[in-house]
Amino acid sequence: KIIYLKDYQAPHYTLEHTELHFELLGDYTEVSAELRFKRALTAPKEAVLTLLGADLELLSVAWSGQLLSANDWQWQDEKWQFAGAGEGGVLSTKVRIYPDQNLALEGLYRSHGLYCTQCEAEGFRKITLYPDRPDVLSTFRTTIVADKASCPVLLSNGNCVATGDSENGRHWATWEDPHPKPSYLFALVAGDLAVLRDSFTTVSGREVALEIYTAEVDQDKCDHAMRSLQAAMRWDEERYGCEYDLDRYMIVAVSHFNMGAMENKGLNVFNTSCVLAHPATTTDAGFQRVEAVVAHEYFHNWSGNRVTCRDWFQLCLKEGFTVFRDQQFSADQLSAVVQRLEDVAFLQTHQFAEDAGPLAHAVRPESFVEINNFYTLTIYEKGAEIARMLHTFLGADGFRRGSDHYFKTYDGQAAIVEDFLNSMAVANGLDAGAFVSQWLRWYRQPGTPVVSVNSVWQKDIQRLTLTLTQTQSSKSSSTPESLPIPVRLGFIGKEGELSTSLNGVTANEHLLVLEQAEQSWQFDDVSQVPVLSLFRDFSAPVRVKAEFGDADLAQLIRLDSNSFNRWSASYALATREILALAEQYRSGDLRAHQPQESALAAAIAEVWSELAASDPALAAKMLQLPSLAYLSDQVACYDPEALQRARESVLLQVIAPLQSALGTVLAKQEMLKPYVYSAQAIAARSVEAVALDGLARLQSGAAAAIAQHWLKEAPHMSAEQAALTTLVHHQLPGADDALQAFYARWKHEPLVLDQWFATQASAPQAETRERVEALLAHSDFDATVPNRVRAVIGQFANNNPVAFHDAEGRGYGLIAKQLLAIDARNPQLASRLAGAFGIWQKLDESRQAHILRELDGLLSGDLSSDTRETLSRIRG
Ligand code: ARG
Numbered sequence: 001k002i003i004y005l006k007d008y009q010a011p012h013y014t015l016e017h018t019e020l021h022f023e024l025l026g027d028y029t030e031v032s033a034e035l036r037f038k039r040a041l042t043a044p045k046e047a048v049l050t051l052l053g054a055d056l057e058l059l060s061v062a063w064s065g066q067l068l069s070a071n072d073w074q075w076q077d078e079k080w081q082f083a084g085a086g087e088g089g090v091l092s093t094k095v096r097i098y099p100d101q102n103l104a105l106e107g108l109y110r111s112h113g114l115y116c117t118q119c120e121a122e123g124f125r126k127i128t129l130y131p132d133r134p135d136v137l138s139t140f141r142t143t144i145v146a147d148k149a150s151c152p153v154l155l156s157n158g159n160c161v162a163t164g165d166s167e168n169g170r171h172w173a174t175w176e177d178p179h180p181k182p183s184y185l186f187a188l189v190a191g192d193l194a195v196l197r198d199s200f201t202t203v204s205g206r207e208v209a210l211e212i213y214t215a216e217v218d219q220d221k222c223d224h225a226m227r228s229l230q231a232a233m234r235w236d237e238e239r240y241g242c243e244y245d246l247d248r249y250m251i252v253a254v255s256h257f258n259m260g261a262m263e264n265k266g267l268n269v270f271n272t273s274c275v276l277a278h279p280a281t282t283t284d285a286g287f288q289r290v291e292a293v294v295a296h297e298y299f300h301n302w303s304g305n306r307v308t309c310r311d312w313f314q315l316c317l318k319e320g321f322t323v324f325r326d327q328q329f330s331a332d333q334l335s336a337v338v339q340r341l342e343d344v345a346f347l348q349t350h351q352f353a354e355d356a357g358p359l360a361h362a363v364r365p366e367s368f369v370e371i372n373n374f375y376t377l378t379i380y381e382k383g384a385e386i387a388r389m390l391h392t393f394l395g396a397d398g399f400r401r402g403s404d405h406y407f408k409t410y411d412g413q414a415a416i417v418e419d420f421l422n423s424m425a426v427a428n429g430l431d432a433g434a435f436v437s438q439w440l441r442w443y444r445q446p447g448t449p450v451v452s453v454n455s456v457w458q459k460d461i462q463r464l465t466l467t468l469t470q471t472q473s474s475k476s477s478s479t480p481e482s483l484p485i486p487v488r489l490g491f492i493g494k495e496g497e498l499s500t501s502l503n504g505v506t507a508n509e510h511l512l513v514l515e516q517a518e519q520s521w522q523f524d525d526v527s528q529v530p531v532l533s534l535f536r537d538f539s540a541p542v543r544v545k546a547e548f549g550d551a552d553l554a555q556l557i558r559l560d561s562n563s564f565n566r567w568s569a570s571y572a573l574a575t576r577e578i579l580a581l582a583e584q585y586r587s588g589d590l591r592a593h594q595p596q597e598s599a600l601a602a603a604i605a606e607v608w609s610e611l612a613a614s615d616p617a618l619a620a621k622m623l624q625l626p627s628l629a630y631l632s633d634q635v636a637c638y639d640p641e642a643l644q645r646a647r648e649s650v651l652l653q654v655i656a657p658l659q660s661a662l663g664t665v666l667a668k669q670e671m672l673k674p675y676v677y678s679a680q681a682i683a684a685r686s687v688e689a690v691a692l693d694g695l696a697r698l699q700s701g702a703a704a705a706i707a708q709h710w711l712k713e714a715p716h717m718s719a720e721q722a723a724l725t726t727l728v729h730h731q732l733p734g735a736d737d738a739l740q741a742f743y744a745r746w747k748h749e750p751l752v753l754d755q756w757f758a759t760q761a762s763a764p765q766a767e768t769r770e771r772v773e774a775l776l777a778h779s780d781f782d783a784t785v786p787n788r789v790r791a792v793i794g795q796f797a798n799n800n801p802v803a804f805h806d807a808e809g810r811g812y813g814l815i816a817k818q819l820l821a822i823d824a825r826n827p828q829l830a831s832r833l834a835g836a837f838g839i840w841q842k843l844d845e846s847r848q849a850h851i852l853r854e855l856d857g858l859l860s861g862d863l864s865s866d867t868r869e870t871l872s873r874i875r876g
């Protein structure tokens with residue numbers, strides 16, 4: 001069943017208050033609800049009270065004290081309708097649910113003794129009969145009753161207003177949330193948890209209690225999340241004027257969780273992987289993820305909770321904006337450049353591919369079957385890029401005026417994308433009608449725009465004429481319209497950056513906005529023919545078509561003042577060389593066996609040693625050549641073997657001249673120093689990890705010895721993980737023993753064990769498929785834990801192209817079989833994994849046939865609506 005944005009209708013009844021009572025009883029749970037409804041002013045004469053309910057055992061229903069019977073209402077699919085609600089009244093219901101049997105991890109579920117909820121987007125209807133839609137907001141009062149011994153901790157949103165003991169060893173707690181909220185932000189947690197407490201004093205002097213709840217054994221892994229939370233709270237006050245609004249802020253770590261984390265009002269529920277961090281068990285990447293996710297969920301308190309979404313088509317309104325906010329925050333905590341290039345590489349690798357494949361959709365889609373399938377890279381990451389373009393276009397101050405206006409105007413309301421754009425325009429004195437309709441195109445048109453670049457330099461008058469042309473993907477259903485595209489650019493001459501004039505303004509950098517299909521600009525005082533440094537810091541999420549020669553790109557790598565663009569030039573050059581070589585392999589061109597000169601290798605050789613000392617993070621990034629996933633998006637026909645071989649060959653050419661530089665880097669032994677979380681320390685470790693990987697390609701014996709040394713002396717997981725990955729992925733001597741020792745040392749730590757599984761499942765060799773079969777049979781493999789499933793099956797399908805795209809189709813067969821089993825328990829998890837097949841149209845005919853056979857097999861059987869939607873969209 002397809003739901004359309006154009007069919008949106010306001011609810012006939014508003015909800016003034018919600019009163020919930022949970023009896024958590026071992027085998028089942030009884031939920032009683034009292035809902036006070038009022039007919040909406042806008043409701044038609046024949047108003048109907050419509051609630052939603054799924055998988056509920058309905059025990060009783062009463063309307064303003066009168067018991068109702070099944071004849072009084074209609075209940076079809078998930079929709080429960082009652083025509084007798086008149087001007088309004090109180091609906092009282094009682095239902096029974098089974099949290100222990102809930103393996104979908106949506107609604108209320110219990111795993112390893114811990115009760116918790118996940119309601120976004122439509123999980124609340126699995127808890128009780130309710131107007132489960134984001135535009136119905138109410139205050140909540142929730143009472144939880146449970147066994148005191150097994151569930152000493154009872155939590156819900158807001159403030160705890162009363163607690164007490166009852167008979168039979170049970171106890172209860174009542175929570176009140178004064179801020180009206182939609183049901184997707186409801187949360188309940190009950191179990192045996194330890195807590196780390198701290199506090200935060202807001203800008204206006206309110207003291208907020210901060211609490212992080214985890215299993216007792218994980219209490220020593222909460223400091224980083226706590227510090228991140230405090231930093232995020234301060235940052236949001238300073239950068240956005242957003243202050244926290246309750247007396248308490250709680251985070252709970254949960255081991256069985258479908259996503260990263262959830263911003264429930266005052267009670268965030270987190271995947272353990274996004275909250276726990278300790279130097280002994282967590283890598284640098286893990287620490288950074290915790291910081292970013294803690295901030296992301298906190299920022300939702302304003303962009304999501306205080307101002308929420310009218311309907312799920314507006315999901316990007318809270319997610320895109322909040323991702324942009326968390327990216328800004330992370331840039332302020334560590335290195336802004338590294339943050340930006342990681343975000344951009346991620347977007348270009350995964351979101352571009354999504355937007356070019358069968359799962360492409362608009363940032364604000366017009367229709368969907370299963371909303372859970374739309375928590376996508378397009379909504380999150382491309383949505384964030386749109387917010388960033390507005391920030392670039394309006395300037396930091398202008399953007400802040402817009403966000404102030406937005407938060408103030410829509411506080412307590414459920415908004416739409418137009419409201420956000422309207423605030424940006426109004427607060428900056430712009431023509432709102434024109435602004436909204438122009439920027440809305442970014443939200444409505446799927447596909448990545450292409451910008452073509454043409455420049456002509458006239459020596460005699462020292463003028464450069466730049467012409468930019470934009471074309472939209474033909475995927476957009478209606479006729480695509482031109483988008484507003486901010487272009488930050490500079491000019492790089494033979495000795496470095498040039499200053500130029502545009503409309504009388506002389507500067508090293510200019511901001512243009514391409515609005516028409518084609519536009520030209522004239523720059524004066526251009527004293528030599530420059531190389532254009534375009535889309536600095538990736539000022540717009542577009543593909544750029546420009547005729548750069550190898551020497552031009554090399555010039556940018558050497559001389560651009562914009563570090564991001566130095567990196568992106570190296571990425572572009574690497575991509576060009578790898579694709580050319582792969583093409584030669586494919587066509588059987590013999591010259592391919594004598595690798596040609598690499599302009600990339602020459603440019604990197606020239607700058608790398610100096611860069612490794614002055615900017616080690618950037619030096620590290622320059623040696624991480626584009627992944628196969630990125631490259632596959634750049635080609636029309638994807639041949640994983642040829643690409644892999646070409647990539648290895650170019651990498652070797654780049655690394656070979658650096659042998660002694662790598663030695664210098666590794667001699668510093670930064671990896672063996674005690675753990676410090678800082679941009680500088682992370683950069684030093686990252687360049688050493690990359691150097692070790694490089695050395696493994698040149699001198700495997702020396703690399704193995706260093707890896708063993710790190711494993712033995714490692715003061716933290718960043719060193720241990722880098723060493724293990726190098727040994728395993730390069731199949732160095734001692735790899736198997738290292739894996740065994742690592743397992744023995746860490747088998748009691750689930751998150752480290754996930755890494756152990758993931759390292760093996762992502763080893764880029766064909767034999768990995770057999771290894772994965774063995775891992776699936778390992779006693780520590782548990783298919784009911786999403787993190788474990790992602791560590792093995794997800795890594796294999798999404799992060800191991802060589803093994804997944806086995807020419808005989810055995811990789812596809814393995815995934816299809818697992819998918820079916822997982823789907824029966826956890827549709828959201830399965831549907832996400834199914835996305836791995838989205839690449840099929842780019843593969844050769846034989847691989848296509850293998851995938852299609854699997855897809856048709858799956859589609860002809862029993863599937864959840866989530867997975868069915870994803871697979872049928874992929875199938876086309
Ligand atoms: N709102 C959460 C976040 O981005 C994620 C919720 C994901 N929900 C889902 N059904 N996939 O912070």
Ligand code: ZN
Binds near residue numbers: 296300318319322
């Ligand atoms: Zn979010």
